[in-house]
Amino acid sequence: MKPLFTLCFSLLLFGAPSVVAAEVGFAQVEPLFQQHCVKCHGAAKSLGGLNLEGRAAVEALIEEGLLLPGDPENSEVFARLTLAEDDKLRMPKGAPPLKAEEIDAFRKWLEHEKLFEAGDAPAPAAAAAAPADEAKEPTPDPADPAAITRIEKAGGVALPRYAGSPLLMISFPSQPANTGDDVVDAILAVAPNVCELSLARTAVTDAGAARLAALENLEALHLEQTAVTDAGVAPLAGLPRLRYLNVYGSKVTDAVLEPLAKNGALRRLYVYETPVSYAAAKKAMASRPELEINLGWNHPEVARERLTQEKERLEAEKKAAVAQLEEAKAQIESADERLTELAKELEVAK
Structure with a gap:
């Protein structure tokens, strides 16, 4: 039994054990960045010099003081989300304000001192050791400048992964609605060089998406808010280096999870606002513990699980x-x- 003075003093001074909010990690808020922010503030189109796409970009904002761990109210990015609807500085600009529960998710995340640890479970030990061929970055020959020009004429942007890298990050930010399957030929002309590709919000169809299975070095693919279905996504399950796939707002179903879960490289799959069910996603993750399938913060079953854990x-x-x-x-x-x-x-x- 604890000494009377010690126990009573600690209870009086510090109160009973703290009641903490549900843990929210970057894995929970990244889909919100994708849904509400990256269209204008992403890698391809960084209005005002602000990039909110991916962990590295968000870490840079922390370094710049625009996101303050442990201090959401004084974080400039968060403050813009909470302004009055008629305020000209409110974000997302030209779109409805975020829902209260979405703002609450951002706030809970920013309340942590370490934004990339709280709520983010460490990868299982079995997943820590990547295959040797996965850990080694491919070194294809540089892309043909004429092929890159062809992509640019189609409205695309092709950037090297880093200075001097033969690997390319390709996106089509200028007129996504007018970008369809016809751009796939231009992309495939530099197939060995493509490591990241964004066809988000474009008019690409299953026919075009399925052909992306030829991109042997592709690691990240954005097909969010497109009309692709299982027929266009299932063929991508064979991509040997694909680690990230975003098909939120598309028409994929439970049927695509089994082939994707068999891809040993895949680590993150975003399927929120699709017909994919909670049960099928949980089953797929159980078969591959290192695979995270994100159904979205507000998915009814996800919310129920989160609230049950908090309770x-x-x-x-x-x-x-x-x-x-x-x-x-x-x-x-x-x-x-x-x-x-x-x-x-x-x-x-x-």
């Missing part, structure tokens, strides 16, 4: 606090009894 944690904290209080009460009663005895003994000793 269980709070109940456990309450039980622990009650036990401490009961222990303190017992110690106080024991101390009172002894004090009474001491008072009597002192009277006799006079």
